[in-house]
Amino acid sequence: MSTKGVARMAPVVGSDDGTQYHKDFTLSITKALGxxxxxxxxxxxxxxxxxxxIARLKEKPGVYQLYLNGEFVYVGKADKSLPARLRNHLRKISGRRNISLAEMAFSCLYVAEDFSALAPEQLLISHHKGMxxxxxxxxxxxxxxPGxxxxxTVLKRNHFDVLFPIDLDRPIDGLEPCxxxxxxxxEAIKGGLPYNFRYGKSAEFNTRRVQVPARxxxxxxxxxxxxxxxxDKWQVTALMGYVIMYDDSPNTYKSAWRYYRDGQPIEAVPEADPAGVTEVDQSSTGE
Incomplete structure (x- = not known):
């Protein structure tokens, strides 16, 4: 009998009389789900x-994918609300240079809450990384x-913050003359920026008065x-991805590109490592 076109079985363990009634089999449920x-x-x-x-989406958990100029760039999930998670990304990208929201698109799937325990975004990441x-x-x-x-930290040249630094020329949302x-x-600055502004504490902040002259x-x-x-000794430092303010002037930071001291912006040249693997994304798993 010809065996042409017939799939061959892998060798299996059998008995002494030549019968074959058991073998190893691996079921990859996670790959199938991905x-x-x-x-x-x-x-x-x-x-x-x-x-x-985003306003047309349901307030449900799920997974989503982001696209930049039609190219697939990111997989994430929302444990509670897809709209809330996507709004976070919208706001973040709105405060970056070298990128426009007009270049961004998304698609998403609502996923049952009990399914979230299987980390569906990791299933998708594994699927796409295989290709x-x-x-x-x-x-x-x-x-x-990051704290x-x-x-x-010296960032890699392919880090998101290096490719798309924060935009300091963007108006601060909701800030009126006052x-x-x-x-x-x-506090108003922190709430009105689409990127993080972290600062130290000082009792003098509650006694010093400031006037915002224009909207x-x-x-x-x-x-x-x-x-x-x-x-005195305080400075504002614009890093590639966020802004900090501490009493460490004239300390310098390797990824800083602008300092503010005594009313003067001081330009700097940030360092960057050669392109390579950066730290693993820690917040694609929900809000």
Whole structure:
């Protein structure tokens, strides 16, 4: 009998009489789920990453994919609300240079809450990494504030913050002409920026008065203004991905590109490591 076109069985363990009745078999349920999720997302249209599109979504958990100029760049999940998670990304990208929200699109799937325990975004990441890289899942895009201990880190050249630094020429949301304490202004700045502004504490912030002279002042203008009002030895430092303010002047930071001291912006040249693997995204798993 010809064996042409017949699939051959892998060798199996049998008995002495030549019968074969058992062998090893590996069931990859996670791979199957990842393939199904990827196929479902691939079959969807893409919507602009804009409030109008996000507002049509249901307040449900799920997974999503982001696209930059039509190219797939990021996989994430929302444990509670897809709209809330996508709005976070919209706001973050709105405060960056070298990128426009008009270039961004998304697609998403609602996923049952009990399914979230299987980490569906990791299933998708594994699926797509098997066919190539996912640029933004490995370059710090989804990371939250790394904390004080990471402020001096030298970033890789392919890090999201290096490719798309914060925009200091963007007006601060909701900031109106006013007069108040420095502490009140710092809180307003923090709430009005689409990137993180972290600062130290000082009792003097509650006694020093500051006047905001105009509406729609940019971050650059406001940081120049408050750098005159902060106590001696304090400085504002614009890093590639966020802004910090501490009593460490004239300390320098390896990834800083602008300092504010005594009312003057001081330009700097940030360092960057050669392109390579960056820290793993720590916040694609939900809000």
């Amino acid at each position: 393939d199904q999720l990827a196929a479902a997302l691939k079959g969807l249209d893409r919507a602009p990453l804009a409030e109008e599109s 190539g890289n996912i640029p933004w899942n490995n370059n710090g895009f989804g990371n939250k504030d 004080r201990q990471r402020d001096s 007069e108040g304490t420095l502490q009140e202004l710092l 729609d002042m940019t971050a650059n203008e406001i940081f120049s203004l408050i750098s005159v009002k902060i106590p």
